[in-house]
Amino acid sequence: MGQIYTLDVVTQEPSNSIRAHTHPILETGNLSFPDGRYDIDFERINDSSCTITHRITNAPLIQRLVLEGKAAYVCIVSCPESSYRETHTSLVRTQKIEWHNDDLAEAPMFTPMVVCIKPKSVKLSSKRDGLDRIWHDELVKLKAGARLASGSVVYLQSSMEQLLELRFDPSLGDGQMRVDIGDEPFRFIVNLCGKVHRFLGQGKNIHYKSIMNHIVTACLACLQRDYPEEEDANWESNRSLKNLSDFLEQKNLPRWNESNRFRPEEVATALYPIQIPSLTELEEYE
């Protein structure tokens, strides 16, 4: 069993979007449920399955509809690059989701939501249903398929480390490495000599970070070479590159094609700072 990640898939932010739809929806940017929260626990089981536990709070209308059997939890697994989009429905909030990797071009995306599965007319009460008062006394007709809660898309691969594929390359000399960019799916193929490959498999320590420094510098240099600043650059259509770009932006770091600002070693050491071993560690090493 893997690590469990808890993700807020609906975040409350300032908005005047309350009556954007014909019925209230718990979604980012929509204040219909002013105190409503939607988060999920995501656990990867293996490379073709996971479990998702949906958690809706302070949105009693949605919780009641699920209990009545009028609504269900849904997770959409998608990979547009290979024209894949499958809908998984569950009446209970923890659902196991499986897919076939043969159908996928890249790592899948997951979109959680709660959806009406049987038509229902409801006279809304802001207090009872956890709604903004603008919905009070409204009669809404919920069709089958109507979204009641709509979470943001969860991406499995967005950080640098998740894009690395470490490979043993017997042709490399002692201590050597070489980085290639793979396109299908997009990843950095890090070819390593045997010792380094085995060492990196042993877990993280100060030397791991030092080696990662070299690797990430090489990866970013490959990006700078292969995806330079161009007017007609189409790299933003590449989901993994777009996610990596967003990741760098979140960390206030320049993107590889910002030629006047980007230096691969500078960004790599911002992500994996060079660490000086303590005196004790140095003595142990000697």
Added chain:
Amino acid sequence: MPDFAQYRDVDYTGLRKRLLRSKGNGEQRQFLHNALDRSSFLREFNKLGTVEGVSLPVAPHSLSESEYKDPPSDTEQRLYNAWRELSAGTAYRSAFWAMQTVEHIREEILDPTYLAANHGSSIESGAERIERALSKNAGEKTNKDIDDCVRAVLRRLGGLPESRWKRSVYVDCPFARAWWRERLVEEVTVHNTERAEPVRKLLRLSQTHWEKFIDRIVSRNSTFGSKNIRKAFILRVSSSLNGAFTAADLQKLCRRASAMQGTLELSILSDQDLGIVMQNLDISLD
């Protein structure tokens, strides 16, 4: 699902990136020279590493340049039937289709010069286009012509994701296009031959129609990624097709269908209910 023989992703991606680095340079010129001679062209590709796997059969008879550029419907059906066991996870790959195309050149089903041919009913053949580009004196316009020619070859080999992203595989490589189009016909009609012909007619209206529709499916995490939604949509539109129906008209209808998905998650509906929803799709084009 078996693995299918294909070029090593890194090697084929590396070849494309090298060829795209500089317009009209020596490498591009040599590549086009090689395309004028089958043996030289094959030698170029024999240098690429390959991934072992099942090899698919080649087409049973040689194809003319126009038949290759724009295969007739029965040719596409025959190709799909011979390659039916392919998985979507393989069929989205440039490296796979490039090998398929090169094998057809090796077996003299195609000539490498076909890859450079212009779209449509241009009188100039691929060979004439290459010779014209290479015969001009060096200059900015010549370099662009050479670069355009190289890009045309790469697009037909297996798509050019660098400039046209993943839709390029589905749209630009004739073999991949044939497979994906017939796969879509099969998915929609489920071997119902009465439905097959109008569906095929819709999907083959023009290259532009196909590209616009594929863009909807693979370039974004959208409605049309779900098989049941696109099936209902295609059946609705194909059964109502009469008179002129431009690519802009198709886009208009796609947008209307996407708008229906606005607050409804259509993918959870049964085929019957989806059919009813699509009957309400406004297909007037005034």
